[in-house]
Amino acid sequence: xxxxxxxxLTDRQIAGEAAAExxxxxxxxxxxxxxxxxxxxxxxxxxxxxxxxxxxxxxxLLLLVMxxxxxxxxxxxxxxxxxxxxxxxxxxxxxxxAGHPLGGDAIGRxxxxxxxxxxxxxxxxxxxxxxxxxxxxxxxxxxxxxYRGRTESVVVGLLDVMLSxxxxxxxxxxxxxxxxxxxxxxxxxxxxxxxxxTFALGIVAIPTVGRITRANTLVWSQREFVTAARAxxxxxxxxxxxxxxxxxxxxxxxxxLLALGVLIIAEAALSILGAGITPxxxxxxxxxxxxxxxxxxxxxxxxVFEASAIIFFTVLAANYLGDAVRExxxxxxxxx
Amino acid sequence: MSPKRRxxxxxxxxxxxxxxxxxxxxxxxxxxxHFKTPRGLVRAVDxxxxxxxxxxxxxxxxxxxxxxxxxxxSIMGLLPKKNVVREGSVRFENRxxxxxxxxxxxxxxxxxxxxxxxxxMTSLNPVMRVGKQITESLLYHLxxxxxxxxxxxxxxxxxxxxxxxxxxxxEYPHQLSGGMRQRVMIAIALACGPKLxxxxxxxxxxxxxxxxxxxxxxxxxxRERFMAMILxxxxxxxxxxxxxxIAVMYAGKxxxxxxxxxLFTEMRMPYxxxxxxxxxxxxxxxxxxxxxIGGRPPQLINPPTGCRFAPRCPYVQDKCRTEEPPLMxxxxxxxxxxxxxxxxTPEGKAALERNRQAGIAPAAEDVAGNGKTATTAAAPxxxx
Numbered sequence: 001x002x003x004x005x006x007x008x009l010t011d012r013q014i015a016g017e018a019a020a021e022x023x024x025x026x027x028x029x030x031x032x033x034x035x036x037x038x039x040x041x042x043x044x045x046x047x048x049x050x051x052x053x054x055x056x057x058x059x060x061l062l063l064l065v066m067x068x069x070x071x072x073x074x075x076x077x078x079x080x081x082x083x084x085x086x087x088x089x090x091x092x093x094x095x096x097x098a099g100h101p102l103g104g105d106a107i108g109r110x111x112x113x114x115x116x117x118x119x120x121x122x123x124x125x126x127x128x129x130x131x132x133x134x135x136x137x138x139x140x141x142x143x144x145x146x147y148r149g150r151t152e153s154v155v156v157g158l159l160d161v162m163l164s165x166x167x168x169x170x171x172x173x174x175x176x177x178x179x180x181x182x183x184x185x186x187x188x189x190x191x192x193x194x195x196x197x198t199f200a201l202g203i204v205a206i207p208t209v210g211r212i213t214r215a216n217t218l219v220w221s222q223r224e225f226v227t228a229a230r231a232x233x234x235x236x237x238x239x240x241x242x243x244x245x246x247x248x249x250x251x252x253x254x255x256x257l258l259a260l261g262v263l264i265i266a267e268a269a270l271s272i273l274g275a276g277i278t279p280x281x282x283x284x285x286x287x288x289x290x291x292x293x294x295x296x297x298x299x300x301x302x303x304v305f306e307a308s309a310i311i312f313f314t315v316l317a318a319n320y321l322g323d324a325v326r327e328x329x330x331x332x333x334x335x336x
Numbered sequence: 337m338s339p340k341r342r343x344x345x346x347x348x349x350x351x352x353x354x355x356x357x358x359x360x361x362x363x364x365x366x367x368x369x370h371f372k373t374p375r376g377l378v379r380a381v382d383x384x385x386x387x388x389x390x391x392x393x394x395x396x397x398x399x400x401x402x403x404x405x406x407x408x409x410s411i412m413g414l415l416p417k418k419n420v421v422r423e424g425s426v427r428f429e430n431r432x433x434x435x436x437x438x439x440x441x442x443x444x445x446x447x448x449x450x451x452x453x454x455x456x457m458t459s460l461n462p463v464m465r466v467g468k469q470i471t472e473s474l475l476y477h478l479x480x481x482x483x484x485x486x487x488x489x490x491x492x493x494x495x496x497x498x499x500x501x502x503x504x505x506x507e508y509p510h511q512l513s514g515g516m517r518q519r520v521m522i523a524i525a526l527a528c529g530p531k532l533x534x535x536x537x538x539x540x541x542x543x544x545x546x547x548x549x550x551x552x553x554x555x556x557x558x559r560e561r562f563m564a565m566i567l568x569x570x571x572x573x574x575x576x577x578x579x580x581x582i583a584v585m586y587a588g589k590x591x592x593x594x595x596x597x598x599l600f601t602e603m604r605m606p607y608x609x610x611x612x613x614x615x616x617x618x619x620x621x622x623x624x625x626x627x628x629i630g631g632r633p634p635q636l637i638n639p640p641t642g643c644r645f646a647p648r649c650p651y652v653q654d655k656c657r658t659e660e661p662p663l664m665x666x667x668x669x670x671x672x673x674x675x676x677x678x679x680x681t682p683e684g685k686a687a688l689e690r691n692r693q694a695g696i697a698p699a700a701e702d703v704a705g706n707g708k709t710a711t712t713a714a715a716p717x718x719x720x
Contacts, residue, residue, distance in 0.1 A: 223458050224453050227414060228460075228521070231446065231450060231525075232472070232473040233444075234473070246463040
């Protein structure tokens with residue numbers, strides 16, 4: 001027969017198609033994978049859910065209000081308004097002072113204003129303390145986990161000593177120790193209180209972040225790509241910060257966002273115990289302390305409830321967002 | 337490659353002036369690597385010597401635990417300092433590099449010697465884009481701009497057969513298939529134009545259909561760049577057509593070394609013979625029992641006195657159990673082996689005959705081909 005055999009024709013066609021796409025013929029299976037990938041792209045990409053967006057909205061709102069506090073149409077947090085004392089939130093009665101939606105505290109100060117200015121203190125302290133814990137703890141954990149040996153023993157020993165002291169007692173003693181010294185340097189008592197709490201809580205956060213970082217660094221340092229980087233001539237610091245750290249950061253970030261929540265509460269606890277920022281200046285903790293008597297005697301429970309609710313939503317948002325962000329930006333195999 | 341690449345190579349040479357182009361590229365002399373463990377000293381590599389010319393390929397073959405991987409990492413100096421005893425000399429371009437501290441080795445790693453690792457799944461950083469992983473070492477070793485490094489990386493990816501290299505640059509390792517990842521690993525290793533490439537079982541973790549592609553790629557790149565290569569594998573079939581010379585390792589020592597053709601035609605060491613016989617043949621009838629090397633590789637903490645293969649050897653004689661054979665030269669130049677009763681010689685035949693008549697059954701009796709079942713349950717995968 002003059003006709004060419006059918007299978008020769010097909011082979012030629014396949015080769016022609018591959019060539020037309022500008023690909024080597026033997027890369028056929030890779031083309032197939034690329035095609036499969038393209039097909040599932042929409043499915044594979046995770047989106048931030050409703051809850052995450054709600055958390056973002058809440059935190060953004062808080063930050064905005066904090067930043068804009070001086071220009072917002074609210075009273076000063078220290079100004080007493082006539083007749084506002086013990087006013088319930090959303091009061092519609094005739095004898096209510098208008099324009100104070102969250103009511104007033106025991107001596108007639110606007111609750112909304114105190115909560116906003118309180119946020120400026122509380123969130124600044126918790127945020128900066130988290131940053132201190134993240135940086136110092138992260139660095140110590142990374143070095144310990146990467147270098148091993150004596151470095152590790154010293155660092156782990158140090159972290160264990162810090163962990164062996166109950167966190168609240170450690171923070172309390174650090175705060176009382178630091179208070180006067182910082183006061184001498186900065187002068188202003190509110191700033192001194194802020195810095196004191198920031199450092200005290202930051203130090204308390206170090207061992208938690210440090211341990212998590214070390215544990216993860218240990219695992220990732222054993223991976224072959226670390227040896228591969230060494231075999232390409234990379235230096236220890238380069239490997240630590242460029243190769244290992246990016247793998248450890250998701251775990252660090254998750255624990256740091258958890259820590260942020262715990263530290264907001266810890267700051268409140270320290271304020272309740274009288275360490276740190278002293279009363280006329282508002283923090284969420286101070287507000288709760290001051291409202292405590294009126295919660296137990298039932299005259300104005302809203303003082304404690306409002307501050308607690310705000311702490312609750314902020315901590316919840318931070319934790320929720322922490323999880324969501326970790327899931328969304330995890331580029332590792334787990335996503336496949 | 338492009339003139340750009342060649343320029344990059346020139347830059348590298350300036351930073352690390354190379355010796356004149358005579359003499360072997362790599363000379364390894366009596367290298368020993370011992371690990372201190374709670375149970376004793378593990379002699380993973382126990383006195384290995386060889387030399388390698390520029391542009392040549394040495395295949396290192398041996399079963400699991402024979403010290404092939406440790407050998408390649410010892411030569412490169414990649415093993416941890418702790419609990420490792422390392423002796424012997426490694427001369428690279430007539431320069432002793434065996435005892436150099438890591439700070440010095442860094443200028444050799446990547447730009448002079450590079451390594452392709454066994455498992456491309458774990459040897460790429462999962463959170464770094466492919467392009468960045470390649471440009472990292474380019475930027476470190478060569479004094480070039482970021483844009484230029486990116487161009488080089490795209491060219492490299494193209495040269496290792498990755499379609500759409502510019503797109504792949506921005507992808508993460510998990511978006512690539514196993515074969516593609518190994519291609520990326522090769523691109524990273526080749527990035528700074530090394531003179532010596534270690535390929536440590538580069539195809540073990542890959543699908544069989546991809547293995548040949550990767551090996552062909554390594555071979556073509558090696559020829560193109562006139563680079564020396566040490567191809568470590570447990571598969572004689574892998575090195576058969578690709579290495580100029582083959583070294584067979586057993587229990588931390590080279591037991592036979594010969595140019596590839598000579599090794600397959602005039603093998604002298606019973607271990608090499610056993611390895612070759614354990615490869616299944618397509619011409620065999622179905623349900624033919626696979627031939628295995630009975631027993632296990634010896635413990636490297638207290639290796640047997642005498643020949644280390646003696647307990648599993650069908651040719652074994654009393655002398656083998658007491659005296660360790662040295663590396664003896666064979667008729668063909670460049671062919672050496674360690675055996676008192678070599679395969680294919682009258683002494684060897686006599687020894688095998690004696691064993692058969694005396695009914696001595698070494699662990700590896702079926703290797704001799706008398707058709708009996710294996711006495712131990714060595715998995716076929718261990719023997720190849």
